[in-house]
Amino acid sequence: MTLHKRQRRLHKRGRGMAKLDEQQRHRARIAAKKLRYATEFFESLFPANKVRPYREQLSHLQDDLGWRNDMAVAESLLCRLGAEQQHLAIACAYARGNIARRVSADKGPATSLEAIQDSKPSRVALQCGRSWTVPADGATE
Template sequence: MPPLDPAAAACDGLARIVDACLAQFEVNRSGLLAGRYHPEYVHQMRVALRRLRSALGLFGGVEPALKAPPLLAEIRALAAALGRARDLDVFVDTTLPKVLAAAAPGTALAALAAHAGTVRRRRRLEARAVCAQPRVVALAAQLREWLAALCAGLAADHVLRRPLAAVAPALLGRRYRGVRRRGRRLARRSAAERHLLRIAVKKLRYATDFLGGLYADAASRPAFAAALAELQDLLGTLNDLAVTAHVLVELDAGEEPGATHAAAGAQVRDCVAAHADAHLRELAEAWRGFKATPRFWTGA
């Protein structure tokens, strides 16, 4: 998105951020409905919705109404439908090829791959259908109207009326502290706790994407962005591997249990566990690098 004006009111900056998120969502929704399915359309729509919710939550620290937009239920339902399609895309396009490359040729994995492909096609059709619903078509316009009305009703002395440059350090600082808190004693953290760290890292990454342009001349900004991106990538990979267990349960649903299918699932789980162990070692190093990297903003 274009750099924000540091002298602009924080509410105006938020409106531009939200507009960029909705534009990202709309262009990919149109792409999904216009032609042949491509996994990136679903992925980018999910990213746009996460960025949208993260932006509202970021500024919601100073205006609670932003944390509960009237269309929150619709956003969550849409994100869930897109997530089901995305999970199968990752499983078929990323996870299974790793397993197949490491496994001996056999019919068990081939049968699992064929079944996963069938379920994926169904999830893709469901995602298309949801994105074509009138309530989703109207979502962007309704959110823009809601935010415009909320900002127009703010008192003259409200924090969001202050210059964006004056508000940004506190917003970034809150997200940064959330990451440091979630990452304490990382080696002892469970998979569920690492998931919460991943969410906190993602929120900080989005916040720095939104507001980092205000600090274009900060010498430490590139290094901070690189350390944060590495951390997010590793946590995201670990999460994709963890999602595999849920995908296997979904693939088992409605299927007659059999030794062949069970054997294939066991192969997938063993391969995923091996990859996860390697990524956990990389994560520890990335976390140390992140902690050692100075922030690029001051004041909070």
């Protein structure tokens, strides 16, 4: 699969980033991870100063999506804990409110995805004078 196809998949899965549910966000995170790993694998074929910023943007997106996933898991655990341990209900509600505030204020994943869209592999490839498509047999030019 070419890097271009992986990026299209990431854009498809990340469309409407702010409105994605946990499962959709997880799929976008996996797509970002696969694109980053593929970019790292083929990185040596291109000038480092052209590919490094793109790879770093992918890494930031993956981190942002991971943070949002962590917050969703924490919110779920706090909800369950508050229901099971009544004496902790108020503290759990406070913590859940704090998490909700931080998540609603966070624009990280949307900003990271926009940065990746602005530096598509095809633009990097044009600057490098090479194609991002690698033959199935792995042979290079």
